[in-house]
Amino acid sequence: MKISERLTGPCLVAFGAGVIAAATQLPQVPGVRFGADLMPEITGVALIILGAAIGWAGWTKPSQDRVVDVSEWDVVWRKKAAALWSVGALIASTFLFQSVGFPLLGLAFMATLMALMGARPLTVAVVAPVFVLALFLGFTKIMHVELPAGPLGGLL
Amino acid sequence: MSYETLEQALAMVMVPGVLVPILAGAVYGLFIGALPGLTATMATALLVPLTFYMEPLAAIALIVSSTAMAITAGDIPGALLRIPGTPASAAYTEEAYQMTRTGKSGQVLSIGFFFSATGGLIGATILLITGPALARISLNFSSFEFFWLALLGLMTCALVSSNDPAKGAVSLVFGLLISTVGLDVTTGQPRFTFGILELTGGVSFIPVMIGMFAFSELLRGFSALEREQPPAPKVGDVKPYRGMFRLLATYPWSVVRGTSLGSAIGALPGVGGDLAAWIAYGMSKRFSKTPEKYGTGHPEGLIEATSSNNAGLSSAWIPALVFGIPGDAVTAIAVGVLFMKGVSPGPRLFAENPTMPTAIIMTFFVANLLLFPLGYFAIKAARHVLSVPRAVIVPMILLCCFVGSYAVNNTLFDVWTMLIAGVIGYLMERNGFPIAPVILGLVLGPVLERNFIMSMQISRGNLLGFFERPVACGLGVLVCAILSLAIYRTWSRRRKRIRERLGMEHPIDPAHSTKGNSP
Numbered sequence: 034m035k036i037s038e039r040l041t042g043p044c045l046v047a048f049g050a051g052v053i054a055a056a057t058q059l060p061q062v063p064g065v066r067f068g069a070d071l072m073p074e075i076t077g078v079a080l081i082i083l084g085a086a087i088g089w090a091g092w093t094k095p096s097q098d099r100v101v102d103v104s105e106w107d108v109v110w111r112k113k114a115a116a117l118w119s120v121g122a123l124i125a126s127t128f129l130f131q132s133v134g135f136p137l138l139g140l141a142f143m144a145t146l147m148a149l150m151g152a153r154p155l156t157v158a159v160v161a162p163v164f165v166l167a168l169f170l171g172f173t174k175i176m177h178v179e180l181p182a183g184p185l186g187g188l189l
Numbered sequence: 190m191s192y193e194t195l196e197q198a199l200a201m202v203m204v205p206g207v208l209v210p211i212l213a214g215a216v217y218g219l220f221i222g223a224l225p226g227l228t229a230t231m232a233t234a235l236l237v238p239l240t241f242y243m244e245p246l247a248a249i250a251l252i253v254s255s256t257a258m259a260i261t262a263g264d265i266p267g268a269l270l271r272i273p274g275t276p277a278s279a280a281y282t283e284e285a286y287q288m289t290r291t292g293k294s295g296q297v298l299s300i301g302f303f304f305s306a307t308g309g310l311i312g313a314t315i316l317l318i319t320g321p322a323l324a325r326i327s328l329n330f331s332s333f334e335f336f337w338l339a340l341l342g343l344m345t346c347a348l349v350s351s352n353d354p355a356k357g358a359v360s361l362v363f364g365l366l367i368s369t370v371g372l373d374v375t376t377g378q379p380r381f382t383f384g385i386l387e388l389t390g391g392v393s394f395i396p397v398m399i400g401m402f403a404f405s406e407l408l409r410g411f412s413a414l415e416r417e418q419p420p421a422p423k424v425g426d427v428k429p430y431r432g433m434f435r436l437l438a439t440y441p442w443s444v445v446r447g448t449s450l451g452s453a454i455g456a457l458p459g460v461g462g463d464l465a466a467w468i469a470y471g472m473s474k475r476f477s478k479t480p481e482k483y484g485t486g487h488p489e490g491l492i493e494a495t496s497s498n499n500a501g502l503s504s505a506w507i508p509a510l511v512f513g514i515p516g517d518a519v520t521a522i523a524v525g526v527l528f529m530k531g532v533s534p535g536p537r538l539f540a541e542n543p544t545m546p547t548a549i550i551m552t553f554f555v556a557n558l559l560l561f562p563l564g565y566f567a568i569k570a571a572r573h574v575l576s577v578p579r580a581v582i583v584p585m586i587l588l589c590c591f592v593g594s595y596a597v598n599n600t601l602f603d604v605w606t607m608l609i610a611g612v613i614g615y616l617m618e619r620n621g622f623p624i625a626p627v628i629l630g631l632v633l634g635p636v637l638e639r640n641f642i643m644s645m646q647i648s649r650g651n652l653l654g655f656f657e658r659p660v661a662c663g664l665g666v667l668v669c670a671i672l673s674l675a676i677y678r679t680w681s682r683r684r685k686r687i688r689e690r691l692g693m694e695h696p697i698d699p700a701h702s703t704k705g706n707s708p
Contacts, residue, residue, distance in 0.1 A: 036620055045359060052366065055381065062376045067645045069373035069380045072638045076366045083362065086355045086679075093687055105412040105619075116411035119587055123608055126591065127601045135592075143584040150580035160581055168592060178596040 035102040042088020049080030115149040122146075134183015139165040191543075198547035201246060202555060210243065210251040211552060215559045218255035219567055222262025222275070224589055229259035229275050230395065233519045237526060245530035249523060249549050254556035256519045257309055260502055261560055264301035264495065265571045269294060272403045272586070277501075279402065279625050280346070280466040281494045287486035295428060297491065298571055302564030303433040304444065304492050305499040309557035311448040312455070312500030316507060317550050332643035333655055337664035338454075339637040342464040343629060344671060345471035351623040354675045360622050364630020365637070367392050374639045387602040394631045396594040396607040401624045403590050404611025407583055409618070429568040430561075436488060443473055443493040451497030455504035465501035467629060470494040503553050510534050510546045 056073035106113065122145070126138045144161040148154075169189065172178040182189045201207070214236070221232035232255050240248035263275040268285035278285075288297040330338075343361055351357035370381045371391030382388040437444060450472065451465040473493035474483045483490050502519075509520040511534075527534050538546055594607035614624050648654025656662040 034616060034619060036616070041620060059380060060378065062378065065376055066650065067375070067642050069369075069376055069378055071642065071645075072634075073366065073369050073380070076362050076369070079362045080359070080366075083355050083359045087359070090353075090355070090683060093683070108412060112411050116408060119407065119411070120608065120612070123587070123591060123604070127604055130601055139588055139591075143588055146584040146587065147580050150583060152578065152580035156578075156581065161584075164585055165588070168588060172592055172596060176596070178592070179599050180592070180595070 034105070035099075037100045037102075038087050038091025038094070040091075040100050042084050042086075042091055045084025045087060046081050047084075049077045049084055051077075052080065053077035111149055111151065115146060118142075118146055118149060131181050132183065134185060135180040136165055136169050136185050136189065137183055139168065194543045194547050197544045198551050201544065201548040202250070202551040206244065207247050207250050207552070208555070210247045211254040211555050211559065214251040214253070214255035215258040215556060215563055218258030218260075219262045219563055221255070222259035223265045223567065223571065224593075229256050229263060230519055230522075232256070232259045233522050237522060240526050240529075245527065245532050246545070246548055246552070248526050248530060250552040250556075252519070252523050252526065253549070253552045254559065257305075257499060257502060257553070257556040258560065258563065260498060261302055261305040261564070262567060264305075265298065265567065268297045268301065269571060270582075270586070271406055273398075277466040277498045278495075279398070279628060280470045281491050282402075282625075283484060284470075284486065284491050287484065288488065288491070289486075291486045293486065294571075295568065296432065296488070298568040299430050299433055299564075300436065300488055300491055301495055302560055302568065303430055304447075304495045306557050306560035306564065307437075307444060308448045308451060308496035309499035309503055309560065310554065311444075311496075312452050312503030313550060313553035313557060315448075315452045315500070316503045316553065317547070330660070331658065332640040332647065333658055333661035334664060336637065336640035336644050336655070337661055337668055339464075339633050339640065341664060341668050341671075342454075342468050343626070343633055343637065344668060346467045346629045347623075347626045348471070348671070348675055351621065353621060354679050356622045357626055360617065360624065361626035361630045364627035365634045366630075367397070367627070368631045368634020369638070374635055375642045387600065391635075392606060392631065393597055393603055394628060395597045396603040397610040397631060398628050399590050399594050400607035400610030400612075401614030401617075401627060403586060404607060405614030405618060405624070407587060408611060408615045410579070410583065429565045436492060440489055440492050442476075443489055444496050446472065446476070447493035447496030448500040451500030451502075452504040454497075455501030456507040464629075464633065465497040466494045467625075469497035499557065503557075506549070506553075510538065510549065 053074055056070040056077060059068070059070045059073075061070075062068055106116075122142050126142065129138060140161055143165060144157050147157045147161060152160075169180055169182075173180050173182075173189075217236070218229070218232055222229060233252055236252060236255060240251065243251065260275050260277060263273060263278040264285060267273040267278045267282035268289050271282060271286040273279035273282040285297045285301070288294070343365075347357035347361040348354050351360070368391070370388055372378065372389055373380050379389055447469045450469050454465040454468065470490045470493065473490040474480045477483070477489055479487070479489070505520050506523075509524050524534055532538070532545065534546075590607060590611075591604060594603045595601065597603050614627075617627075618624055644655060648657075656665050
């Protein structure tokens, strides 16, 4: 998704102003002259200046392109579905992580994505479970990362 | 340092109890570093539970070798998939990837291992010879020098990472802004946490890095942009290290500058080696006879940056060993392990038991020498990454991103951070805002802010105070000069563009033409 500088510039200016406004709301510590608000205020001012420069550059550009251009997502449905699955399934995984566990979630995520991306069924059937299991065992047994096993807790 | 000390230290290292952990750490580091999304810092942190059962030197040797190898192996996904393994390798990922695109994957991987090992060996030699003296000099640095140094590194990164300095600066400021989230470095009060408990510790840079570099790249791959890129080159039979001595002869000053800079910057307490790669890459472009080739797959900057990378890694141990002040995240973990083992790093360690710190330095030599043979096999194996179908490797990497983000703190909050950073990174890159300055701003933001606030307090708000000390003045003038030059070049380029535009729109109207060319 491409956004024109004519829009990003003013957005950055507004964001910078918002940062300054939020920074000035931070509680002041008595006796501290240069407190928690100083650095955010400086970054806010920098964003306003840079946003104005980028916005100005956008207006003075020879070619005035579309404000928002989403033409790059004009792709076959499989690719769109793979992109949506990558984001959506990972978000869903954060909610189901403890109850379903990493092995089953990882398997469902990987097998579906591989299929959407056009992998052969045999490759999906072999690679997905082996990789997920290797990742799970490697992280839990060797690196001591607490990945939940879910219903497979008794087996793994 | 006496000959006896060196002999005793060497005897301490050349035993199976130390050599086996070095080899195991190197293989482990190679594996972690080569996996996109898993970093050297994470590799080190995950090793700490294992060190409970080891002798102090073996424990440190394990950390040293795994870190050296992970940082070097971090170049592999950077070169082949445009996903840097570490913040340091992010400095030259684009360059390395462009080399791969032009069919030079064997050369780029060889450069990574060969010059990292060379830089590491030189850095270890410098650490052995001049370590204490360098640390003493850097200890004289005040907050003013540290502030200018951090700003210099940040600015260099912002300027070299994009064709549009304003967009590079926006990315940098964005990174600095993210670094302000959490407890304030001076007063300790919560800032921009929005009542979220996980944000009190700040935004962890590893999930942000994984999201911005790995996740955003994969999102980009799903879109039609993939068609814009040339197809992945057929690697063929790679001959590791072929032509490296010729490159060494062609760019000897790049190696000298890279290792010197890496050693000097890595030795500064709190700065670490990551910054060295960024500054080295920027400096290489500045000194190069062919700066226009940078970003197109040119080895010069790569050699300088990768040399400084491992040299900085070695010298980051100078403040850690001599003064007990960690140079970076890895040495911070290692210092913690040393304390845990009853070994207190500091000047007394050198005075009371010089063999121990010397033996630790010796492990650097062994670890960096191991980079040559292990790198050979890694280069041979790494080319297969390109032959793996995209439908297999993309889901693998995405799952690694998920687990890698989660493993940092064992929390799903970091997975959310990774996802959000990924989407933001995708939007940023698509619109010409470079990602690398965000990461460096996030990592160095606290260092910059702490030293800035301290300096402001010392000078009582007088900005001229930042120029009163000689070294600070030199660094400050350099920063101001680079900034002025960047502003002038941007302004003159835009002015030229407006002139051209007016000239194009009114090519036959002399009145407009004259107006367009007027100053």
